[in-house]
Amino acid sequence: MYKRNPFLVLLSLLFLSIGCSDGQEGLKNPADTLPPPTRSGKQVFACLIDGKPFISDTTGLGKPSAFYSFSDGAYTLDIGGSKYRKQPGISVGIIADAVAALTETEYDLVTQGRGKFSAGYVLWGDGFPAPVGTRDKMPGKLIITRFDQDAQIISGTFEFILFSIDDSQIHVTDGRFDIIYKDQS
Numbered sequence: 251m252y253k254r255n256p257f258l259v260l261l262s263l264l265f266l267s268i269g270c271s272d273g274q275e276g277l278k279n280p281a282d283t284l285p286p287p288t289r290s291g292k293q294v295f296a297c298l299i300d301g302k303p304f305i306s307d308t309t310g311l312g313k314p315s316a317f318y319s320f321s322d323g324a325y326t327l328d329i330g331g332s333k334y335r336k337q338p339g340i341s342v343g344i345i346a347d348a349v350a351a352l353t354e355t356e357y358d359l360v361t362q363g364r365g366k367f368s369a370g371y372v373l374w375g376d377g378f379p380a381p382v383g384t385r386d387k388m389p390g391k392l393i394i395t396r397f398d399q400d401a402q403i404i405s406g407t408f409e410f411i412l413f414s415i416d417d418s419q420i421h422v423t424d425g426r427f428d429i430i431y432k433d434q435s
Contacts (some may be wrong), residue, residue: 316329324348341374370406410425
């Protein structure tokens with residue numbers, strides 16, 4: 251049998267208490283800082299952009315918005331949110347141009363165009379905005395979890411990779427939205 255050194259026991263307990271303290275904020279999942287996914291029209295648009303939380307402003311020009319309209323035999327959808335309070339400003343959006351009626355299902359987010367769903371990102375700063383968008387070669391996902399035309403609520407989740415003109419990438423993950431939309435038909 252061996253004899254325990256009281257100094258080593260105390261030192262071990264000290265290291266254990268430091269390791270178990272609340273000093274582990276850096277180890278938290280960034281998605282845990284986002285509002286939870288909901289389906290009741292809470293006016294939320296949030297995601298992680300390259301692993302960093304993005305939560306749309308709740309008032310002013312940046313507040314989450316969604317528009318759904320019928321024209322010329324097809325539907326148009328626009329969902330998005332922005333952050334203008336800090337510079338540079340950021341806008342993230344999902345659009346569908348001239349598509350069939352929306353349902354609660356999964357859609358591919360590809361290169362913008364008629365009959366397609368796509369996503370984009372604009373960084374507003376000095377000079378003109380630098381837009382980036384989804385592409386056919388690496389489609390993202392949009393999942394509509396609630397589409398209630400009576401209550402005009404649209405909710406869902408999303409993730410995608412955005413490409414800039416020089417092919418650099420921005421990864422958007424853990425996206426969620428829950429918005430009372432405007433019918434502009």
